[in-house]
Amino acid sequence: MxxxxxxxxxxxxxxxxxxxxxxxxxxxxxxxxxxxxxxxxxxxxxxxxxxxxxxxxxxxxxxxxxxxxxxxxxxxxxxxxxxxxxxxxxxxxxxxxxxxxxxxxxxxxxxxxxxxxxxxGAESAPESRLRVRIVLAGVPVPVTQFVVERDGRFVARLDLAWPRLKVAVEYDGLWHDDPEQFHRDRRRLNRLLGEDWLVLHVTAKRFREDFDGFLAELRQALRSRSR
Incomplete structure (x- = not known):
């Protein structure tokens, strides 16, 4: 079979x-x-x-x-x-x-x-691989596709999030070759910043070549929000 x-x-x-x-x-x-x-x-x-x-x-x-x-x-x-x-x-x-x-x-x-x-909740294979590597590195398990709302109205949806700390990770895939998608994502990021979220972005290149550097930044972000 x-x-x-x-x-x-x-x-x-x-x-x-x-x-x-x-x-x-x-x-x-x-x-x-x-x-x-x-x-x-x-x-x-x-x-x-x-x-x-x-x-x-x-x-x-x-x-x-x-x-x-x-x-x-x-x-x-x-x-x-x-x-x-x-x-x-x-x-x-x-x-x-x-x-x-x-x-x-x-x-x-x-x-x-x-x-x-x-x-x-994972919506793509790269997001899944990123989440697994983060968790296996000892970082607390994130929420997938977390929806941020303001007064009951949709603000944004995040790939990986630690809602209590307002820290998120977004995986930037190949679709960002599309200028319109890039601008839509950046407008979404601006709205999140207005909600006091700290958002880290990971490209395929950085995930492949500098995951340790990204992981250090993520850990620092989570520590800073835990104080």
Missing amino acids: VAGRSAAALYDAPSVVSHEPLDVLVPTGQRFGPVKGLIVHRGEFAATDITLRHGIPLTTPTRTCRDLAQWLPTEEAVAIVDRLAHHRLVAIPELRASIRPRVGKRGWKRMTQVAELADA
Whole structure:
């Protein structure tokens, strides 16, 4: 059956591109492959772990999440689980509950970590990766897509926020090549400054090349607001 990142893609949670090999799962002990274009994973599974989508046998969303936790780095696994949860294909409390009977079995710690880090509020894979890296660095868990209001009226929505301290982080993606979007975001930032929020911006380049520098700034911002 189709599994892992490939199964997530069939659930419309983008995770692979057309030229990448297909993840498949076969029963433990079954002789299979190697086959060009396939990444073959072996494992035990129950009939309840299998479903059909467009006539294709694949792992259920919950089983897919558990496999992703074992097969991918934590950041990547959480980013895909976030997308599945955001699209309501998997409920995070149910995912966590499905892991409890597996405590002590192979991979249960990685499954637990990914499930605990997952957040259905995340709206993009880069935001998910940023949040995971922040939390794994020991920073308190932020609120995703936090809405700021004034007198019951919408002011702005923030990628990651620590509402009590009025500190936020915004991920600046490639869409900022669009001048109109850039100006809309900056007007939103100005409104937030009027609400006494401290907003830190992270570009893809800085996340990739200077995350430690950004993390130091975030910690300082949170400390300054905690006094």
